[in-house]
Amino acid sequence: MPVKPEIAACFDELKSMRQHLHSCPEIGLETVRTVAFVKEQLDRYGIGYEDIGVNSLLAKVEGRGPGKTVAFRADMDALETTEETGLPYQSATKGRMHACGHDGHTATMLAFARYLADHRDLDGTVLLLFQSGEEGFGGALEVVKDGLFDKYRIDCMFGMHNWPGYAENQIVVHHGTAMASEDRFDLVIRGRSGHASVPHACVEPFAAVADFIKGAQSVIARRISAHDKAVISITQVHGGSAYNIIPDEVVVRGNVRTTCAAVQDRIEESLGQLAAGLEAIYGVTATFAYHRKHPPLVNSMPELAVAAATRVVGRENVLTEELPAMGSEDYAFFMQNTKGCFVWIGNGVDSPVIHNSKYDFNDQVILTGASLFAELLEEVMK
Ligand SMILES: [Zn+2]
Numbered sequence: 297m298p299v300k301p302e303i304a305a306c307f308d309e310l311k312s313m314r315q316h317l318h319s320c321p322e323i324g325l326e327t328v329r330t331v332a333f334v335k336e337q338l339d340r341y342g343i344g345y346e347d348i349g350v351n352s353l354l355a356k357v358e359g360r361g362p363g364k365t366v367a368f369r370a371d372m373d374a375l376e377t378t379e380e381t382g383l384p385y386q387s388a389t390k391g392r393m394h395a396c397g398h399d400g401h402t403a404t405m406l407a408f409a410r411y412l413a414d415h416r417d418l419d420g421t422v423l424l425l426f427q428s429g430e431e432g433f434g435g436a437l438e439v440v441k442d443g444l445f446d447k448y449r450i451d452c453m454f455g456m457h458n459w460p461g462y463a464e465n466q467i468v469v470h471h472g473t474a475m476a477s478e479d480r481f482d483l484v485i486r487g488r489s490g491h492a493s494v495p496h497a498c499v500e501p502f503a504a505v506a507d508f509i510k511g512a513q514s515v516i517a518r519r520i521s522a523h524d525k526a527v528i529s530i531t532q533v534h535g536g537s538a539y540n541i542i543p544d545e546v547v548v549r550g551n552v553r554t555t556c557a558a559v560q561d562r563i564e565e566s567l568g569q570l571a572a573g574l575e576a577i578y579g580v581t582a583t584f585a586y587h588r589k590h591p592p593l594v595n596s597m598p599e600l601a602v603a604a605a606t607r608v609v610g611r612e613n614v615l616t617e618e619l620p621a622m623g624s625e626d627y628a629f630f631m632q633n634t635k636g637c638f639v640w641i642g643n644g645v646d647s648p649v650i651h652n653s654k655y656d657f658n659d660q661v662i663l664t665g666a667s668l669f670a671e672l673l674e675e676v677m678k
């Protein structure tokens with residue numbers, strides 16, 4: 297059974313909505329025009345909504361009687377990069393681009409909203425969350441802080457991301473972790489500056505920096521189980537201003553990804569110990585700060601998602617053995633508050649990767665995604 301015919305029948309309109317959204321990308325929590333556009337469509341469909349978080353929107357479809365509350369989420373924000381696709385609908389703003397396909401996710405949710413408007417014969421409530429600020433701006437947390445899970449007893453929640461490298465008719469469902477956590481750290485090493493010719497008269501910070509960078513690599517090799525997945529990347533080193541001056545201070549920054557919360561704890565502890573040890577060895581002051589940005593995204597209802605996806609694309613096109621991505625997703629915060637699943641839908645085998653200036657969302661995914669949401673809902677309401 298392929299995509300829902302009622303959804304496929306609106307393809308031209310859905311495609312033009314997606315391409316319109318693509319041409320006017322908005323960044324972070326500033327999704328004002330996008331929200332206005334979504335509201336306009338929801339008004340046309342006769343679906344009510346409320347503002348939530350920061351420039352996010354919660355649409356609500358109530359069925360004929362009481363029942364489960366099922367939520368779906370689409371992200372809406374774009375990226376600060378300049379588009380190079382040359383498409384007729386390419387971004388009208390230099391330095392802003394829908395390079396992650398959130399224009400398509402928004403259109404997919406609108407397609408599902410339109411479908412629901414004609415299918416209100418269900419017991420329960422469907423919530424459609426149009427979310428701002430996924431690309432590192434804390435949009436999901438703002439929605440949680442604004443009381444999404446206090447106002448509504450949400451039984452389960454579903455989301456999707458388009459995924460280059462898979463065919464349009466392939467859906468990936470992970471059992472357990474689908475996306476990694478993301479943490480960031482800052483290490484400030486303070487010594488005492490002086491002339492480069494007399495390092496013994498200074499407190500030289502760079503040797504400590506070198507030790508930290510090497511030591512961070514051995515945290516993965518020696519403190520983390522070979523069965524766990526983790527990445528530590530040093531991404532910035534700042535310090536020094538002249539050939540002949542030993543500087544006072546060097547700053548090191550980095551990024552940590554894991555697929556398991558216990559590994560996150562272990563890495564935070566290990567890097568902190570490594571930093572503290574530098575003080576005794578080198579006589580520097582080492583100030584270490586570890587910031588948790590996103591938890592791992594853990595799917596708790598994969599079987600249900602496989603059943604729903606099978607009805608849209610056939611079991612042979614539902615992939616369940618794929619490795620989790622080491623990228624992160626703020627949808628993970630929702631999975632800390634309710635059950636659910638976050639799936640990937642192929643954006644085409646030859647599609648440029650997300651966040652690339654030549655990337656474009658594949659409009660066929662609107663049909664697959666909205667049909668999948670409809671099947672997920674049916675599966676939950678069974
Ligand atoms: Zn992205």
Ligand SMILES: [Zn+2]
Nearest residue numbers: 396397398457
């Ligand atoms: Zn994205």
